[in-house]
Amino acid sequence: DLSSSRSALISLSSAVGGRTLLWNTSNINPCSWSGVMCKNDAVVGLHLPGFSLSGKIPNGVFKNLTSLKTLSLRYNLLSGNLPSDLGSCSELRNVYLQENEFDGEIPEFFSQLRNLVRLNLASNNFSGQVPVSLKNLTRLKTLYLQDNNLSGVLPELKLELDQFNVSNNRFNGSIPVSLSSMPVTAFQGNKLCGKPLQICPGIAAGTGILTGDERKKKKGLSGGAIAGIVIGAVVAFALILMIIVFICGKKKTKKSSAVDLASINKQLGYDVPEEKPVGDTESGGGLGGGYSVSAAAAAAMATNGSAKLDEVGGGVNKKLVFFGHGVGGRLFDLEELLRASAEVLGKGTFGTAYKAVLEMGTVVAVKRLKDVILEEKEFKEKIEVVGAMDHEYLVPLRAYYFSRDEKLLVFDYMPTGSLSAFLHGNKGAGRTPLNWELRSSIALGVARGITYLHSQGPNFSHGNIKSSNVLLTKTYEPRVSDFGLAQLVGPSSTPNRVSGYRAPEVIDSRKISQKADVYSFGVLLLELLTGKAPTHALLNEEGVDLPRWVQSVVKDDWASEVFDLELLRYQHAEEEMVHLLQLAVDCAAQYPDTRPSMLEVTNQIEKLCSTSSREASDPNSTSFADADEVSSH
Numbered sequence: 246d247l248s249s250s251r252s253a254l255i256s257l258s259s260a261v262g263g264r265t266l267l268w269n270t271s272n273i274n275p276c277s278w279s280g281v282m283c284k285n286d287a288v289v290g291l292h293l294p295g296f297s298l299s300g301k302i303p304n305g306v307f308k309n310l311t312s313l314k315t316l317s318l319r320y321n322l323l324s325g326n327l328p329s330d331l332g333s334c335s336e337l338r339n340v341y342l343q344e345n346e347f348d349g350e351i352p353e354f355f356s357q358l359r360n361l362v363r364l365n366l367a368s369n370n371f372s373g374q375v376p377v378s379l380k381n382l383t384r385l386k387t388l389y390l391q392d393n394n395l396s397g398v399l400p401e402l403k404l405e406l407d408q409f410n411v412s413n414n415r416f417n418g419s420i421p422v423s424l425s426s427m428p429v430t431a432f433q434g435n436k437l438c439g440k441p442l443q444i445c446p447g448i449a450a451g452t453g454i455l456t457g458d459e460r461k462k463k464k465g466l467s468g469g470a471i472a473g474i475v476i477g478a479v480v481a482f483a484l485i486l487m488i489i490v491f492i493c494g495k496k497k498t499k500k501s502s503a504v505d506l507a508s509i510n511k512q513l514g515y516d517v518p519e520e521k522p523v524g525d526t527e528s529g530g531g532l533g534g535g536y537s538v539s540a541a542a543a544a545a546m547a548t549n550g551s552a553k554l555d556e557v558g559g560g561v562n563k564k565l566v567f568f569g570h571g572v573g574g575r576l577f578d579l580e581e582l583l584r585a586s587a588e589v590l591g592k593g594t595f596g597t598a599y600k601a602v603l604e605m606g607t608v609v610a611v612k613r614l615k616d617v618i619l620e621e622k623e624f625k626e627k628i629e630v631v632g633a634m635d636h637e638y639l640v641p642l643r644a645y646y647f648s649r650d651e652k653l654l655v656f657d658y659m660p661t662g663s664l665s666a667f668l669h670g671n672k673g674a675g676r677t678p679l680n681w682e683l684r685s686s687i688a689l690g691v692a693r694g695i696t697y698l699h700s701q702g703p704n705f706s707h708g709n710i711k712s713s714n715v716l717l718t719k720t721y722e723p724r725v726s727d728f729g730l731a732q733l734v735g736p737s738s739t740p741n742r743v744s745g746y747r748a749p750e751v752i753d754s755r756k757i758s759q760k761a762d763v764y765s766f767g768v769l770l771l772e773l774l775t776g777k778a779p780t781h782a783l784l785n786e787e788g789v790d791l792p793r794w795v796q797s798v799v800k801d802d803w804a805s806e807v808f809d810l811e812l813l814r815y816q817h818a819e820e821e822m823v824h825l826l827q828l829a830v831d832c833a834a835q836y837p838d839t840r841p842s843m844l845e846v847t848n849q850i851e852k853l854c855s856t857s858s859r860e861a862s863d864p865n866s867t868s869f870a871d872a873d874e875v876s877s878h
């Protein structure tokens with residue numbers, strides 16, 4: 246009953262401390278305490294991830310919490326053995342104990358928790374063997390044991406697991422057949438062999454698989470082993486050869502990208518002297534990346550006047566066509582653009598993007614389009630529509646250039662890079678963490694930008710919404726880029742790789758409906774909340790996309806289990822996070838008709854952001870403890 250659960254939680258709190266010390270224990274109803282979830286007057290969930298808990302969990306806590314369905318104590322500093330009375334929580338479905346310092350063996354009692362679906366014991370100090378009795382857990386879908394000190398042979402559990410990982414332990418022997426379809430990464434960092442890793446030495450074809458123990462008994466090298474070693478040596482040699490070839494190949498491609506802008510000059514009719522790879526010369530513009538146009542090429546261009554330009558494209562006077570007032574109020578000509586020192590920013594679906602630093606320090610991003618199949622007139626019409634878009638949260642297209650051989654687009658340069666790089670790039674020291682306020686304001690800005698595009702008419706859509714197309718200003722304000730480009734290029738350039746953002750109904754990526762944009766935006770929101778890239782290798786190996794992964798976790802668990810680790814410390818905002826998560830899931834609905842419109846989405850995010858800023862500025866809710874109580878309902 247609730248009162249015994251209450252005293253159990255109080256004894257837990259006094260043993261492990263952390264943020265459970267903020268529990269208002271004078272309140273006789275523990276269901277209002279942060280992280281405690283109740284249903285029908287029973288505690289069914291205990292969610293204390295990243296709560297700064299430390300020390301040992303005393304015995305006797307869990308025998309008074311037998312209705313628990315979910316136990317999440319991940320990312321704490323809990324140590325010692327798991328208390329044996331945890332085995333009495335027979336309703337448990339989800340157990341998240343990863344990233345602690347628990348030690349001892351994996352208790353046998355887990356095998357009595359017949360409802361277990363997810364068991365995550367990763368990144369602890371567990372040792373000993375994996376109990377064979379886990380095979381009784383017929384509902385188990387997730388078994389994560391990586392980064393422990395477990396040893397021995399992996400037992401044949403014969404479970405239908407979706408997620409499995411035992412990497413970085415001390416297991417040996419052969420991998421059981423029922424686990425052979427798991428990815429290689431699930432087993433790395435052990436002394437294991439057999440599918441999906443290399444075949445175990447000493448197995449003659451058809452003789453079946455030996456366990457580690459059996460193999461130890463076999464002395465000497467069998468014919469198979471010798472053959473294995475020989476084949477291994479040959480393969481290793483071939484690999485080294487391939488790596489050498491690959492590295493040489495890479496060097497070459499670097500060289501060619503180094504003079505990309507110079508080669509544009511050539512095509513435009515300039516006399517470009519023999520190119521020198523910039524990596525070898527001094528990069529004149531002083532750009533760290535060093536992909537500058539060689540100084541000699543620039544000099545040659547400077548002496549060649551715009552007369553030469555007239556010859557390109559059949560005598561039509563080709564120049565940069567500007568929209569509005571140029572970049573930072575400055576207009577420049579093609580020559581100046583081509584003279585600029587340039588640095589490759591990256592290759593995208595529609596071509597390569599460069600950063601170009603012009604005279605007087607003006608910086609622009611230039612996109613060199615490939616595979617444009619449109620005639621000039623049609624291209625002009627379409628690009629003028631893009632150029633006419635004018636909104637705070639869009640990256641403005643400043644100018645374009647069209648000739649038979651070259652199509653260039655000039656945008657404002659965004660110094661902080663893309664949201665994608667920020668979310669998934671370097672997470673090390675020196676990086677500004679993306680806190681909840683930043684993430685929600687980025688979500689709002691992007692939503693406003695897309696809503697603006699959609700408001701131009703029913704046929705207006707972005708067509709390629711993803712986190713690498715959300716660029717950030719110095720103050721981390723978002724700017725949506727790349728809108729309308731999918732319509733300019735031929736089918737070969739349309740993003741056909743499984744991107745994770747594309748709505749299921751989309752067949753032709755040049756024709757993306759507004760509702761398909763909404764889907765992509767939903768995936769982008771999920772990415773912001775979970776910190777997981779929709780193209781995340783782990784997700785893909787499991788054949789699950791981000792929306793389905795989130796839905797499965799939310800359905801049989803608590804929504805907050807999906808949030809990015811970095812967001813865990815903003816628990817005062819959990820209610821808003823859960824709201825945004827729900828909105829994201831709605832956007833990424835399977836059927837277009839059930840998705841909200843971008844305008845509705847923007848309105849909802851606006852509401853959500855205004856509540857959180859109101860709370861933050863409300864003097865009555867400044868105390869962390871109070872804020873916490875509010876969010877736990």
Ligand SMILES: Nc1ncnc2c1ncn2[C@@H]1O[C@H](COP(=O)(O)OP(=O)(O)OP(=O)(O)O)[C@@H](O)[C@H]1O
Nearest residue numbers: 590591592593594595598610656657658659663713
């Ligand atoms: N205006 C800009 N300012 C700063 N960086 C930019 C700008 N435009 C693009 N980039 C960066 O250049 C790189 C390549 O961009 P690009 O848009 O060509 O490809 P993408 O976004 O990866 O894919 P796609 O072509 O499908 O949109 C990206 O990393 C992007 O962050």
